Amino acid sequence: MQQGITTLVVVGVGLIGGSFALSLKRAGKVQHVIGVGRTLDNLTRALELGVVDEISQDLAAVASRADMVLLACPVGQMGRMMQAMAPHLQPHAIVSDAGSTKGDVAELFRTHLADHLAGCVPAHPIAGSELSGAAAAQYGLYEKRKVVLTPLPETSSGACDKVAGLWQACGAVIHRMSPAEHDSVFATVSHLPHLLAFAYVGMVAGKPDAERCFDFAATGFRDFTRIAGSHPEMWKDITLANRSALLDELERYRLALAALTEQVAASDEAGLASTFDTARTARVGWYQRFLREGQT
Numbered sequence: 001m002q003q004g005i006t007t008l009v010v011v012g013v014g015l016i017g018g019s020f021a022l023s024l025k026r027a028g029k030v031q032h033v034i035g036v037g038r039t040l041d042n043l044t045r046a047l048e049l050g051v052v053d054e055i056s057q058d059l060a061a062v063a064s065r066a067d068m069v070l071l072a073c074p075v076g077q078m079g080r081m082m083q084a085m086a087p088h089l090q091p092h093a094i095v096s097d098a099g100s101t102k103g104d105v106a107e108l109f110r111t112h113l114a115d116h117l118a119g120c121v122p123a124h125p126i127a128g129s130e131l132s133g134a135a136a137a138q139y140g141l142y143e144k145r146k147v148v149l150t151p152l153p154e155t156s157s158g159a160c161d162k163v164a165g166l167w168q169a170c171g172a173v174i175h176r177m178s179p180a181e182h183d184s185v186f187a188t189v190s191h192l193p194h195l196l197a198f199a200y201v202g203m204v205a206g207k208p209d210a211e212r213c214f215d216f217a218a219t220g221f222r223d224f225t226r227i228a229g230s231h232p233e234m235w236k237d238i239t240l241a242n243r244s245a246l247l248d249e250l251e252r253y254r255l256a257l258a259a260l261t262e263q264v265a266a267s268d269e270a271g272l273a274s275t276f277d278t279a280r281t282a283r284v285g286w287y288q289r290f291l292r293e294g295q296t
């Protein structure tokens with residue numbers, strides 16, 4: 001199969017891993033997909049939906065058949081999965097991941113797959129949603145979306161090009177970063193907003209008149225809080241994996257809130273107008289650029 005792979009093992013057949021499998025199947029880049037997971041219910045659903053061709057709850061038993069393994073489980077589970085596959089991998093097998101954090105995953109590769117680093121390609125698709133599980137997998141999730149590769153110094157150019165080619169076949173645009181830059185950027189534009197949405201909705205839900213508030217919550221509330229519907233385990237793992245960068249961002253946000261609080265308390269009309277105008281200009285500019293890139 002030209003530029004494709006024969007057998008792909010997807011560990012964690014949810015939104016991200018399932019969509020990768022579906023997109024590659026549609027592009028004719030993979031012949032056989034084995035889904036590995038924790039729960040039989042989700043794996044059975046993946047099989048019924050045609051997301052995978054075979055299922056297993058035992059990674060060690062199927063790893064030797066893989067031309068490529070994609071780790072698409074929560075980042076907190078990835079070390080255990082690498083450990084399980086390590087003794088069974090074929091020398092040519094590529095191991096990649098889709099985790100939202102990259103510094104921790106690079107360390108895990110070093111710890112558990114030290115003899116296989118040339119074939120290890122850390123990656124992060126910048127696409128997704130608050131939905132999870134095999135039923136959420138979809139063709140087209142990665143169309144015109146970015147995928148950030150953070151290769152290790154030991155990663156072979158062949159393995160890197162192969163993974164880049166597969167993501168491109170899913171419609172994605174490839175970028176490269178160091179793990180540190182990746183984790184800093186995504187703490188700002190992805191991880192912090194998720195924490196803020198979780199904290200805000202939790203705060204509202206804890207109010208004595210929460211039900212009354214929810215009765216009248218509308219599109220502003222919906223748009224600000226959609227991501228608070230995301231998977232708690234996944235976000236617990238991301239938060240702990242990127243703890244240091246997130247603590248910096250939380251402090252920056254705390255200072256911004258403190259400044260805003262002062263403006264509100266002082267009825268500072270000019271200050272408030274300037275705060276909102278600066279944010280609006282930045283948001284409008286970002287959104288125009290996002291649309292120009294073909295993203296929605």
Ligand SMILES: NC(=O)c1ccc[n+]([C@@H]2O[C@H](COP(=O)([O-])OP(=O)(O)OC[C@H]3O[C@@H](n4cnc5c(N)ncnc54)[C@H](O)[C@@H]3O)[C@@H](O)[C@H]2O)c1
Nearest residue numbers: 012014015016037038072073075077099100128129132133
């Ligand atoms: N959701 C997003 O928007 C998004 C975007 C980019 C990257 N990611 C990353 O992709 C990964 C998967 O996220 P998702 O949104 O597809 O989550 P998901 O919940 O839809 O799928 C994850 C799957 O992994 C399975 N799983 C958990 N522990 C496992 C284990 N030990 N062994 C095998 N399977 C296991 C779960 O049962 C689930 O089916 C995460 O690392 C996440 O950080 C998510």
Ligand SMILES: O=C(O)C(=O)C[C@]1(C(=O)O)C=C[C@@H](O)C=C1
Nearest residue numbers: 100125126127128129130190227
């Ligand atoms: O759209 C969403 O719901 C997402 O949370 C997607 C999102 C993001 O923050 O943009 C979340 C985590 C990722 O690792 C990549 C993408």
